[in-house]
Amino acid sequence: MxxxxxxxxxxxxxxxxxxxxxxxxxxxxxxxxxxxxxxxxxxxxxxxxxxxxxxxxxxxxxxxxxxxxxxxxxxxxxxxxxxxxxxxxxxRRRTFRVGIADTVPKVIAYRLLQPAIELEEPVRLNCREGRLDLLLAELALHRLDVIIADRPMGTQTSIRAYNHLLGKCGLTVFGTPALAKKYKGSFPACLQQAPFLIPGEDVAVQGKILRWMEESELHPIIVGEFDDGALMKAFGRAGAGFFLAPTAMKKEICSQHNVVAIGDVPSIIEEIYLITIERRLNDPAILAISQTAKHDIFA
Structure with a gap:
């Protein structure tokens, strides 16, 4: 048989x-x-x-x-x-609890976390977005494993935690093709009296943007301030004004929001940090985030 x-x-x-x-x-x-x-x-x-x-x-x-x-x-x-x-x-899939400061660009947060769910033993992500001070309180109570932020934890806080710089990059000005056509010319002079969208005062990079405008003797028309970067990009996609976003994400931003890059501003540096309770990075998911940042996103 x-x-x-x-x-x-x-x-x-x-x-x-x-x-x-x-x-x-x-x-x-x-x-x-x-x-x-x-x-x-x-x-x-x-x-x-x-x-x-x-x-x-x-x-x-x-x-x-x-x-x-x-x-x-x-x-x-x-x-x-x-x-x-x-x-x-x-x-077996453990929960990986991540706090994301609401001022961190969403496209960067996604790119950083993507390798964590692609590990040989993938994690189940639990993401919380909010103000950095509130997230730090959650970290202190061990309700979060890590925080992704656009600034380091201040020295005045009583929480025992550690800052780990993931990377830094300059910013790029983006706008719709229609805006780019209307305000053409040499960069950044083409932005004179052009509608502009900027991050809110809680976003670490706002002060750097305003100083750059002052030093460049630029006087764009600020039509809106946004604490939420995704909302700012939505207005930018609709043609409400030019906006700034990380140069490292240039391709993704142009593709997702149907905008074009107008010019790079390498003098405005945006930084991204991990904040952890442990001094050394030992967790496989956190190590994957760190390696992706240093060898891919901010390389």
């Missing part, structure tokens, strides 16, 4: 369950001819007919019905095994 071919058994079982070679082929992502050929090979190896024609339909023979009982047990047990394995893997 030849060894049982489980691939053939799966094809036979699918045809028996769907009642049609065409439906089985669709479910198996094969052609009907391929499924029919596999069924014929299976019948030849067993030495029995499994299906018989009834008009345009097919139905199981007595032998086919007997085999179906065993096939049901085999594949139902296999599905139960896979369910149990998935439950086991889900139970």
């Amino acid at each position: 030849p060894a049982l071919n489980f691939k053939h058994l799966r094809y036979y079982w699918t045809v028996a369950k769907t009642g049609s070679i065409a439906k089985a082929a669709e479910k198996l992502h094969l052609t009907a001819h391929a499924v029919s050929g596999q069924i014929n090979e299976f019948e030849q190896s067993l030495g029995v007919e499994l299906f018989k024609k009834n008009g345009r339909n097919i139905e199981l023979t007595d032998a086919g019905r007997r085999i179906l009982v065993y096939a049901d047990d085999i594949f139902n047990s296999g599905d139960q095994l896979l369910d149990a394995l998935r439950d086991h893997l889900q139970a």
